[in-house]
Amino acid sequence: MDSVTSMTAAVRFIEEHLTDEITIGDVATAVHCSLYHFCRVFKRATLHTPYDYLMRRRLTKAARALVGDDARVIDIALDFCFANPETFTRAFRRMFSCSPSQFRKAGILDPLAMRPPLTDEHLAHLALADGLHPTPEDLPPLHWVGLMTLDHGEDQRNALWGFMSSLFEGHRGVGGAWSVTCYPEGWERHGPLYYAGVETKVPEDGLLVAKRLPAARYARFGHVGGAAARQLTLDTLHHTWLPQSGMRWAPRMVVERFEGLPSDGDWPVSWDVLVPVIEA
């Protein structure tokens, strides 16, 4: 069994036993690995230690239960194998920056704060990308013109860039293409905002929206796998890298930088993904 296959099996085993008293040794045995070897391979394949992944999945399920039903906090804690409410609250606060009671009262399930289960596609993508290794990059103030929409998926982004291509076709002086995905408060109800812009000297004509970003520090990642794998890279940034980085994500947006204009159905294979960060 190769490492991606066995780690896929490990993730599945964890998923099937979130409410059972399993140990990391049980997971290693289930995929026929020694504990030590398993810890190394799991971390390499998923970028999580096995225990961190197990805890984040349990806490995510517990958070859904807090908002989704009216079971007592202590019962939810016990359901997900926390020995007592204090242990549960400590772990919960570490992941969600609030107590279970405060979380229930707020009633908001921010998809970016949850740890969804890793899929086969995520593991294959991480293997292809050889993990995701950020490089710090300080960007000067940026100024673009472009269009903004609610991001309802790949087709919509394709259409937006297709429209942008037709607008700028034949224009000289069009520089790099950028996108900004913003996650304002309440975004989970409507979807994130997606802005497609270009660096250009073409005058703004009222149709296009000018956007300016101040100088900031970013963590830059090399995305690979084209448009089809974009969400996999974003998932890794949101659910794995940011929680482990010790950095504060501010403002809540993701910037993407392309060599040329992505056009309908013809996106590049790789581009830069930049996350604005502040040392916590």
Next chain:
Amino acid sequence: MVEPVLIEREQMWLVGLSFFGDPFATSAGWTEENEIGRLWSRAMALLQHHSETLASRVVGGISYEVHIADQEAITKGEFEVFVGVEVRDLDDVPLDFCVKVLPATPYAMFTLKGQEIVSDWDWEIEEAWMPVAGYRRSYAYIIQAYDERFVGLDRLDESALDVLIPVQRVP
């Protein structure tokens, strides 16, 4: 995997440094700087610093990496890893060292070569060799003994490593 040599060892005193936790939490590659790599750097620097004090006491030219797995390891995947050298006595061991006293016990000693070193040999030993040979672990630790035959992770194909598993006969 080659057959082991069964050896008896007296109690061993090791001096060095320890790490406890998931050694791969920050980095999981063999060639990357994970906690085990950092532990080796710290331990070797400390041994070098006290080389005169320890010179007459160090046994042989072997450095040891010991993995100790207790219930915490099984539950959370967090280990104690110790790196150090064997000494003849513990008189005047400098304060900044940790000491491990390994019990007198029989060991199954496997000599791993090349890519075997980075394979999951522990699982192979546990699942393939022990049941057939009629042995089980006598203590929850393993020893890796590095000597001049190990020439580096970047030259694995030229390297050899002895692994010692404390064992006892299954009655």
